Amino acid sequence: MTHAPQLRIPATYMRGGTSKGVFFRLQDLPQAAQVAGPARDALLMRVIGSPDPYGKHTDGMGGATSSTSKCVIISEASMPDHDVDYLYGQVSIDTAFVDWSGNCGNLSSAVGPFAIANGLVDPARVPENGIASVRIWQANIGKTIIAHVPISNGQVQETGDFELDGVTFPAAEIQLEFLDPADEGEGGGAMFPTGNLVDDLVVPGVGTFKATMINAGIPTIFLGAADLGYTGTELQGAINEDKAALAKFEAIRAHGAVRMGLIASVEQAAARQHTPKVAFVAPAAGYTSSSGKRIAAADIDLLARALSMSKLHHAMMGTAAVAIGTAASIPGTLVNRAAGGGEREAVRFGHPSGTLRVGARALQVDGEWTVTKAVMSRSARVLMEGWVRVPADTL
Template sequence: MAHLPQMKIPATYMRGGTSKGVFFSLTDLPAAAQVAGAARDAILLRVIGSPDPYGKHTDGMGGATSSTSKTVILSKSTQADHDVDYLFGQVSIDKPFVDWSGNCGNLTAAVGSFAISNGLIDPSRVPENGTAIVRIWQANIHKTIIAHVPITNGEVQETGDFELDGVTFPAAEVQVEFLDPADGDGAMFPTGNVVDELNVPGVGTFKATMINAGIPTIFINAADIQYQGTELQDDINNDDKALAMFETIRAYGAVKMGLIKHIDEAVARQHTPKVAFVAPAANYISSSGKAVNTDDIDLVVRALSMGKLHHAMMGTAAVAIGTAAAIPGTLVNLAAGGGELSAVRFGHPSGTLRVGAQAALVQGQWQVKKAIMSRSARVLMEGKVSIPQ
């Protein structure tokens, strides 16, 4: 029996923040994959190498972690006053589905760079030298993001001396602004409370801040689940009982946030919500061996993504952290010392990260105008990705 030759699709492999993924221009995809549906998902699954029961992604471009099983589709924006439409697909490692329910804040840092280099931005908006302001429409969550992309001699400047914990080498700094990061109409607390009592059968009842900002996130106190908040990946990812506990918390939290109707639906919605645990600032040694001291940070945060403790911090979760920190009384705010905070520096497994947010109480509801942080991005490879037809 004859087999069809491989299909070759133009693609760029990029790092954005502490993640990396395969980037496509919408018009470069096969016609059937230029619209949402089974054909698009099947192609992206095969590009990444999922589902992989071995958990290695040996036969694909993925890295078998939540940070490296990512795909991005970009196109000229259909929205007024925007430059590029950004669609993010989180590819499951061991199951045959792509989760389109949320954004990737880390890869957002690479969107502007790709869009400029691939002709998706009006040339008049790109200076010969300076900073290009790229207006991004995040199509998954219907939000505006502004990327400040450095330009030298008319091209994206990727090299530099900006250091980001969780990334080995320095690069050029890309400042990213997440405008109105709360979900929906700006009511960022789906229960109406900054702190709730979350009852999780088999685990317990404890305080939780459940917030829709950047990405839906459930924050709990580390001490309430017998953790310190200074754990590294091996402390949790090698503990099946702990991972099952966090997934149970995530499922019941998702129901309480109104994201799903029954806990059984959580298995098909792995990307959102996230679960994170917080604690006051503490000394610890990061995964790179770098000492993080209480003088360097306001609090410690650990977050899980796609069922595992993240090696650093998801960009969207960092937005949630900055937003929650700016609102008095949330668990994040209290862990950081309480009061009015416009920015916090938090400790994560790979080091530290600073994020700022502007919050205001409007007609009895908290609103956040924007959250800001700095990341970096770099092209790793350009060309064509091959997949069997």
């Protein structure tokens, strides 16, 4: 009996923000996986260890959470005035599916360091000491991200004293600029696809909810925590251990996706798990984070909780943070109201692991809202590098 050998593929396992994933250079993938399609999806699922009915990812690199079931493909820039292309795949845990519909804001912070370390950025643009600005084309959504990466002695600086709630150890700070983050490619080409800052979202069998539906960073449906029976201080256990609550959130997500023009029917939501996100917000209040850290109401502008891949996120997705910052800057949205109303160019919100500050400046032009960029700080670090192995009969 013959047995298939294992393929040996160069890869780097990286943390970016509060997520981690397996990074590849496009040129290092097997030929069949260098183009989009079933072969690529099959490879990435096998790398992560999906689909796994046990929900553990024991036979793969995934961590069986939405934050750790991720793959990234980096290649030479296809767009002028950019350094690299960045393609992100969210791998489903228990179904045979890779969602390519959105970006990962957290892993965006690891793209610049990976690109520099792998020679994809012109060495002339990398200082011996200082900051290297890496111009990234986010290929999933067709947007530009600029990562400001610290450099020490000609190498990416990974260690430092920047602390990010949701990450245990400090590291070097990487500032990210998400340029023109409104997702004009979907939902009718507007930041607010329904044309309203607040809508009544009807979810048959569940209820009617006030909702702000926005395309910025990632398509997101914002709800009021009180309307759902929550305070906004909830941690993961309060949501993820409640099957009825998770089913309600998924119904809201599916019907919201239809209202946003992302899908034609609620039945299509199962094949689009990564987007849109559902989040709920509340006015600032004190609470104890998942690490035991006490968060004072005076230290934040509002509370925010978000679900990713049908589970409450342990911290906050980077792209959802962009959506929060953008919505907070626009008077009248549910996020802005939760933050106290008025005009603002930055907001600090409380999430399950602590706090996060994000800046955004919105403008109204000819009656339409637009935002030029959103800014936040993250950190990134190489966890392991070498080769990942998968059975050759995967492809």
